[in-house]
Amino acid sequence: MNHAVGNARMPVESAAAKTPVTAGAPRVLVVDDHALMRRGLALVITLRFPGATVIEAGSLAEAVRLAQEESDLSAVLFDLQMGDTEGLPGVEAMLHVLDGVPLVVISGTLDASLIAACIRAGARGFLPKGSEAEALDHALPVVLSGGIYAPLPRGATVSPSMPPPTPGILDGLTARQREILVLLLEGRSNKEIARSLGILEGTIKVHLRSVMQRLGVHNRTQLALLVSRAGPPS
Template identity: 40%
Template sequence: MTEILLVDDHALFRAGLRLLVSTILRNVQVFEACSLAEALETARAREGISLCLLDLVLEDGGGLDALAAFRRAAPEIAVVVVSATQDAATIRACLDAGAMSFVPKSMPAAALTQALRRVLSGHVFLPEQVLPAAPSPGARSGLSRRQRDVLSALARGLPTKSIARELGISDHTVKENLTGLFQALRVTNRTEAVIVASRLGLTEGSDVG
């Protein structure tokens, strides 16, 4: 049973999102929150939640502060931002703050469904405006198995300590693999790594449900 948390202060949008999620995943339990406080309380109470669909505008705060607060409180939960704001700067800032993906609310219904289907399968989804143009495919074969494991965890927004704990390796080993990963992808930071890897199709994770 997959447990997912929907965080949005509009009940109608939550209802529609809940219906979409339930249609895409067979065995899913969906929890809802209309505020950051309620989201944090639910995340603490339900240890099985693996994914959070988070709006950037909430009753008790919003924007990157809400995302950062949730990531601090529940670093093991992958966060997908679902927002009406969709400029490239905001999307990159969300990725910098630890979001796994960014899904614009303004997408047509069919495209939104496909985007949600992708993130609910454990894959990264990013709007076209932040994806680089056709990066070199050489990185596909240049990554080691460990670097791919680190990249998969990185794409979910996990911090170094959480990646080390999940993979059973040291923080130092994670950092070494990040260095090699950045060199292979020709990037300088985590956000760029996720963006380029997404374009190359290297962020395909295991299914969530």
């Protein structure tokens, strides 16, 4: 088992025999500007996935260089807020050089519209920094098999490996509902959406509740994920 720090790989003792294993031996690039966070994620991965190799990067620039040098990456764990990048631009820049390698966003913020925005940009997963270590047991196999992994509200992390949305699933929505969904996917709160459209916040809630019932989802996260996969609601 190898644990990579920068370009130097050092053997690490594993307790994997005592931990659940749900995938093979992935090769993972962990990108975070906090060394303690990187090392913690690296340790969790090597403990829970026998034979796994972890490569660490402390910035977007270093991550881009390593991604270009490493031709056999299995996945990337990418911090949303770093010293040389912040938010979706960093995610998009990283995805540009990954050539299909699944990227999982790591963030201290758990927000439905943020999760949807990351998935819409091309990320294959989203992990809150407050997640239990066991979340990686589910997240990595899901994204490595082509699925999407994202948390639901109330701190309960699940893996919604949703099938592709039915073609035309958004066709029956009203023009107002489509306007609201566009703003939802931009990360706006109900209050911000109401202000932007010049209507009451309560009206936004009524529209969203109606859309959720129509599409068969139960919360903003599921709604945002479904709409982001169905395409722009314009």
